[in-house]
Amino acid sequence: MCTVTYIPQPEGSFILTSNRDESPLRSPENLSLESHHGRTLLFPKDKGAGGSWIAASDDNRVACVLNGAFVKHKHLPPYRKSRGLMLVEYFGFPSVNDFEKRYDFEGIEPFTLILVEGNRPFEIRWDGRALHHKILEPNEMHIWSSATLYPPEVQEKRLMWFNRWKEEASDFSLESIRAFHLHGGEPDPWNGFVMNRNDKVRTVSVTSVVQEPDGFEMIYGDLLRNTEKRMKLAFREALLRARPSH
Template identity: 45%
Template sequence: MCTLTYIPIGSEDFYFTTNRDESPLREALFPKIYQIDSGEVLFPKDKLAEGTWMMCHEKGFSSCLLNGAFEKHEHKPPYRISRGVMVLEYGNYSSVKDFISNFSFNNIEPFTFIVLNYVNERVLEEVRWDGVSVHYRKLDTAKSYIWSSSTLYNKGARSMRQKWFDDWLTKTTVFSKETILNFHTQTGKDDPINGIVMNRKEKVKTLCVTQIRKEENVLQMSYYDFEMKKLTDYPFK
């Protein structure tokens, strides 16, 4: 929920990978398939709020949440619902534009929400809520992207991480589950404050990496837990 990369492979496949930077006290349950109001979904669950930061849905889309919009905001609880619950509620809408038009953003903490649709063709869309206004972008699915949470990483840190990503893209000849997870677990490892894997005095640190990938019409989620040092694969539809 705090670092996300999107890497396209050919015209249809992709890797969609995120690091969860959170208090170690904020426990998460390993991914599993759930039946919710909008259909069957696969996601790791935030045990406290029962939402998620990343999921794939049987309707043919995956999504990821990052905390904050453009810059660090003032935390003003209580909020109407957890942003992670909003991720699950998104499945009730027919499209990103339907979501923007009809979801009540009032009293929701600022966020960045990335939706990747792959029913007929890849469509990558970004929604940012800054606490006042909604900002929308449709992105080029043929390009690779990295996002860093504005609540944890200032402008300078985000620029540095973008450079790490750009350099890695230039040097990498094969994009695979292994090479991309290596980027998400090794890059900037000597910088505990702003590295892709971070640890700020055990108060906030990278707890896991979640990856959704589509390879030759096979959709799968991988989940790496840093405490257990365990990587598990979860096939989906």
């Protein structure tokens, strides 16, 4: 997995969308709302290791992981922990900086992790030896493609498709973004945004996280079952403001 876009919205909000390219056997049917590390998380729960590739929290944070760092690496199991469980554990730290300093990344397979805290997006890449940190421009659009599935020349082609869509799109609404993730680029069963490599690895879902004034909405489009699930998660601060005083 995957293909991920970050699209800024009016008034400083954003929409983060992920196409998950994975074995169909690991694709969940529903969204989960669970308590982890004192925070409420909203995410599609992986049927393999029990973690997730994308999650939102009630303290206004979002995380999304892609397999691989910069280039395709050699798969050398066993690994200490899955990348999906690492993503969930990120929310146990108060900030990106604290997570980078205190989390033990040794024994975790290389990854690219997109984090948004409030309206500040970050990119963390772990190549198996070192951590690479990048602060992203919140008012710019970004796209990522998994290094394990898409070599540099294919990533460049996908970036070209993305740039063409940015130039031609009449708006960047949720509907427009999801249409791009489903139908953008060119028909290519091996490298398209919706791909299928002999049913061993295929695009199984399209998940969007929409930041709203008082919380997040997650839209989970299950391409295997042809269903769509939506769920909202209120920010903790919004819940406190709404609570009647005595």
